[in-house]
Amino acid sequence: MQRCILSRNTVRSCQHNVQKRHIMGFVRNALGLDPPPSPDEPTPENRFHPWDQSPSPDLRERAATIRALAKCPVTGREINYTCPKSGIPTHYSREAWENDLEYQQSKRPEILKKVNIYEHDLRSGRPFPEFDFPLDQDFDRMVNLTNWDLFFYTRGFYSMDTEFQLAAVTKMLSYPVTIGSVLHQFSPYSLNPKGPVTLEGLKSLAALRYTLYPEQNRRVTSITKNSPLRIFILGARAEAQLPGHVWKQLQFMFPETNIELHFVGPESYYDRNKREYVHSSSPIVRRVDETLSFVYHTDYFHVFHEAQDFFPYDPYTDIFFCFHPGFAAPESRENWMGKTMEALLETKCAVFTTGFNELDLRRDVGTVVGKHGKELDMLMEPVHNAFGSTKWELNDMNPQEVYQFNMFIAGFRGKRYHAIEV
Structure with a gap:
């Protein structure tokens, strides 16, 4: 009940302020008080060039x-x-x-x-005030994860009034906020039948939230106070190159939690000085601050799994994300659907994956279920991601193909309890 009251109050407040801003803007324009728009202000007309x-x-x-x-x-x-x-x-x-x-x-x-x-x-060279991200969340303000607009408003972001500002910022923030929206206690994804989360999914998310909200579970302080939340991002590439202040927006959503981001894959570490991907026999560690660190593992996940480098796995502190991995794509299926997927299911930890569109995600999930259906539980049925990127992208190999990052999301996990015939 408390959650509903908070959300409604936030929505009413947001709508009131937006309406007030529009009315004031109309009055100022009518009285000629506003300066003429800058020629650098982005519009579809001045940003269009063949x-x-x-x-x-x-x-x-x-x-x-x-x-x-x-x-x-x-x-x-x-x-x-x-x-x-x-x-x-x-x-x-x-x-x-x-x-x-x-x-x-x-x-x-x-x-x-x-x-x-x-x-x-x-590439216009205009000022980008929307990239001036807010710092830690005030304790007297609740983050609303219904959609991008309410998230930006309740987090105190720069007021993004144009599609250009939204496109630029949501492409960067889609990765950390997608993770946060799955883990947060006020996640936009609810339990079946009204939402996409299955009963097994609720169990996995409840275990993670038990760790993320220690003030609500006093016993967890003594159990995991020295154990950070480990978020493994498999097949990492672009997301591993995001600046620390972008990923810090995820940690601000869980201010009491230390977070380790483990980027795993042959292209997980890009050396900007050498302008090439670097392979290292040992993990490369980069600490953003005392609450957030990056660890780069420059090989396939199953290599580290077989070497037991990540052991032990804990469903209370470990979670996996695969951002549009291409489980079903001909060029990447062999890499994913062999030892890597077997290792991933053996962890028994929650795995969430995204797709460029619904067909892309359902094809990936269908491939995993088709090969390992008896060995896994679905945690979240494929659903539109509330925090997918709003920026449209183009496949240069096929200009008819357009897409957006992280448009749909689903989750699964290696089955913990197998049926025993008697």
């Missing part, structure tokens, strides 16, 4: 890559024509573009245009 004529060398290079490697969906030939609606090369010729009725009648040109303007905005 990629092959872009002021950014990076985007001109991406246009050349698309022309060299991608194929026209109509003719199957190379791409030589830039879609005038989106500014991105998409077809072999204007005739092919005009004849592609499925493309013309879909929302794809509009989404591709968003890809275009978001990428130009990031």
Whole structure:
């Protein structure tokens, strides 16, 4: 009951302030009190440039890559024509573009245009006040995890009023806030049948929350006060390169908890000076502060599992995340579905995975269930991630394919109790 009251009060407060801000803005505009908008303020008009004529060398290079490697969906030939609606090369010729009725009648040109303007905005050189992240949470304020807007409001972020600001920030924060939204006691994901969390999922999350909220469980202080929460991120790449202050937003959600982020995978550690991925025979440790540290393990998870480097596993303090891993993808399935998946299920700890879209995630989960269905329990059925990135991305090998990071999420765990025939 307390949770509902807090959420409703927060929503009412948020709506009141937004309405008040809009009314004040209208009055100021009507009286001519506001200065004219800056020409640097991002708009769809001033951020739109055809990629092959872009002021950014990076985007001109991406246009050349698309022309060299991608194929026209109509003719199957190379791409030589830039879609005038989106500014991105998409077809072999204007005739092919005009004849592609499925493309013309879909929302794809509009989404591709968003890809275009978001990428130009990031390279525009404008000030990015939205990247000035807030520090620790006041104890008298409750974080609301219903959606991005309420999270930003209750955490005291810069007021993000444009799609450009949201796109830039949510792409970075999607990783830590997705983790936090799963673990938090006020998670947006509820128990079946109203929500995606299964009974086994509730058991796993209850164990982790027992550790995360020691003030609610006095006995846990003596059990785990010297044991940090270990979050293993398998197949880590882009998420391992996020700055410490971005991941610190996760720790701010659990101020009483020390967190260790373990990035695992051959591409988990990128040396910016050498501009290459570094392989190390021993873990690389980087401490952000006394409550948050990064540990990089530059090999596959099953290698460390077989060497017992991570033993013992504890469902109260250990959790795994695989961000759009591609369990079912032809190019990565062999790496995931062999020893690595077997090792992951042997830990008996919660595993959460995300996908670029619903089909991508269901295909991954279906592959895991198809091979190991009798050895696992589902913790969370595939569901839209409340904290997926709002920034649209483009596959340069197929400009018809657009996606967003962490759009859907699901969870599973190695089965703890096997049925015994009598």
